[in-house]
Amino acid sequence: MEKEKFEEILTRGVANVYPSKEALEKVLLSGKKLKLYQGFDPTGIKLHIGHMAGLQKLKQWQNLGHEVIFLIGDGTGQAGDPSGKARSRDKYLTNKELRENAKDYVMQAGRIVKFDGPNPAKILYNGEWLNKLGLVDILNIADNFTLQQLEERDLYVKRKKDGAPINMREFLYPLLQAYDSVAMEVDLELGGDDQTFNMLCGRDLVKKMLGKEKFVMTTPLLTDATGKKIGKTEGNVIALDSAPNDFFGMIMSLPDEVIVSCFEYITDVDMSEIEQIKNEIDGGSNPMKFKKRLAFELTKALNDEISARKAQENFENVFSKKEMPEQIEEKEVDSKNIIDLIVEISFAGSKSDARRLLEQGGVKIDDKVAGIEKIFKTGDSFVIRVGKLKFARVTVR
Numbered sequence: 001m002e003k004e005k006f007e008e009i010l011t012r013g014v015a016n017v018y019p020s021k022e023a024l025e026k027v028l029l030s031g032k033k034l035k036l037y038q039g040f041d042p043t044g045i046k047l048h049i050g051h052m053a054g055l056q057k058l059k060q061w062q063n064l065g066h067e068v069i070f071l072i073g074d075g076t077g078q079a080g081d082p083s084g085k086a087r088s089r090d091k092y093l094t095n096k097e098l099r100e101n102a103k104d105y106v107m108q109a110g111r112i113v114k115f116d117g118p119n120p121a122k123i124l125y126n127g128e129w130l131n132k133l134g135l136v137d138i139l140n141i142a143d144n145f146t147l148q149q150l151e152e153r154d155l156y157v158k159r160k161k162d163g164a165p166i167n168m169r170e171f172l173y174p175l176l177q178a179y180d181s182v183a184m185e186v187d188l189e190l191g192g193d194d195q196t197f198n199m200l201c202g203r204d205l206v207k208k209m210l211g212k213e214k215f216v217m218t219t220p221l222l223t224d225a226t227g228k229k230i231g232k233t234e235g236n237v238i239a240l241d242s243a244p245n246d247f248f249g250m251i252m253s254l255p256d257e258v259i260v261s262c263f264e265y266i267t268d269v270d271m272s273e274i275e276q277i278k279n280e281i282d283g284g285s286n287p288m289k290f291k292k293r294l295a296f297e298l299t300k301a302l303n304d305e306i307s308a309r310k311a312q313e314n315f316e317n318v319f320s321k322k323e324m325p326e327q328i329e330e331k332e333v334d335s336k337n338i339i340d341l342i343v344e345i346s347f348a349g350s351k352s353d354a355r356r357l358l359e360q361g362g363v364k365i366d367d368k369v370a371g372i373e374k375i376f377k378t379g380d381s382f383v384i385r386v387g388k389l390k391f392a393r394v395t396v397r
Contacts, residue, residue: 003029009060013053013265015193018203018216024188027215034215036061036188037069039126039180040109041077042102043093046239047109049251049298050192050229052266053219055112057190058121062114068121069184070109074098075130076177082155082170083194092169095127108240111302129183130176141175144208145201150174153197178202181214188215222265224255230262237349244303248311249389251295252319256287259294267297319388328383330393338363338374345394347386362387 006028010021017024027034038054040047047055062068073081077098093101106115106123113121133141150156150171159166174197181189181202189199199216206214222230230238238250254262259281263274277290292312300308335341339354342363348354357363358372364385365374380396 005064008271009057009064012271013056013219015218015220016196016216017218018200024215024217027187033066034061034187035067035069035185036190037071037124037180037184037186038190039071039073039076039177040102040105041073041081042098042105043077043080044237045101045104046237046241047105048237048239049262049266050222051109052112052240053222054190054192055109056266056268057217057219058113061190062119062121065119068113068119069186070106070113070115070121070123071180071184072098072102072105072123072125074102074125075127076173076180078127079173079176080167080170081173081177081198082166083198095131098127099125104241111240124184126176126180126183130179133179141179141205142172144205145175174198174201175205178205181206182209185210185212186214187212188217190217190219193218193221220261220265222258222261224258230254230258240302244299244307244311245314246390247302248295248299248308248315249319249387251298252291252315253387254291256281256291259287259290262294262298267294267301269297315389318391328391328393330395332395332397334397336376336396338365338370338372338376341376341384341394341396342386345384345392347384347390347392357386 003025006025010017010025010028014021036058038058040051058068058070074095077093078095080092102125109115115121115123151160153174156166156171177195177198178201182205186206189202191199196216196218199218203214203216206212224230238247242250260274260278263269263277264271277293281287281290292315295315296308296312299311331345333341333344335344338358339351342348342354342357343351348357355372358370361369363370366382367385370384376396378396381394383391383393385391
């Protein structure tokens with residue numbers, strides 16, 4: 001019975017466990033409660049569905065009574081995690097900027113992980129210890145690693161092959177993340193598969209500085225058939241705190257090949273049912289109905305069932321029946337050109353995203369395709385539609 005109890009936490013949505021799943025299972029079967037964490041560098045203001053795989057695992061550990069830490073990387077974020085980056089960052093954020101970005105992180109993560117009630121997750125900021133390290137402290141941490149060990153990281157190998165520079169600031173990032181595990185004296189670190197190198201550095205450092213074992217559990221990344229990370233669509237983050245109608249629509253815009261992975265990694269739907277869904281899709285069933293189920297389950301999990309049902313009804317009216325929503329949000333704007341206006345109403349994350357949508361014919365003003373040179377004047381009022389599901393009634397001040 002205990003083996004069955006731990007089966008989901010050790011296998012569902014898990015890429016790898018170091019040193020092994022068997023070793024971690026043995027500790028769990030002993031009854032020991034672990035202290036574990038996952039870190040989130042607030043280089044942006046939103047947590048998105050790409051973060052949900054880790055948050056789901058944190059929730060599972062929490063539900064089993066283990067001590068969970070939600071770590072905000074206002075210290076490591078200053079170094080700039082190079083994971084997944086083909087080149088160095090153009091700008092590095094300050095501790096103050098990172099703290100400002102993170103002010104809503106707990107609220108967003110709280111849709112999945114509990115920060116109150118029985119066994120609440122703890123909230124820590126690694127700037128509290130990393131920003132206090134002195135020269136000797138940093139030298140002592142670095143003394144546990146070799147140049148050869150750090151430069152063998154696959155992304156550095158690729159950059160060297162491509163002739164791309166490796167900034168020393170980001171080169172030291174794994175050491176800073178490694179020290180988090182020492183400072184918190186954790187038993188396990190959880191993170192995405194792209195964080196494996198950093199987390200294994202922490203495993204080595206814990207062994208050398210604390211003389212204890214630290215487990216590492218990696219979660220697979222949500223990616224499409226081309227290997228592109230899932231978490232953004234049409235230039236916009238699929239944020240955990242997106243309005244239900246917007247969130248539902250963005251999930252429906254995901255590629256069909258990620259449906260089964262999303263069910264496994266970021267929902268609570270039973271694995272037996274997910275296997276049945278996979279078999280039906282493989283057998284030729286229309287994936288639309290399963291994607292709609294996925295959108296409903298995720299919208300419900302992040303909001304509530306009533307919101308999910310209304311979002312599904314809105315989607316079906318707008319997309320399936322080609323109707324305009326009954327309720328359209330009204331916005332007043334200052335922007336006079338269409339690119340700035342789209343960004344101001346948050347229908348695109350940047351000017352380049354807005355320009356791309358316009359070039360693709362994805363923006364309509366009063367149901368007519370808008371050109372990139374469109375200009376407005378004070379007093380203009382119209383309905384703008386971006387993509388299939390975003391509507392707003394806009395008045396220019």
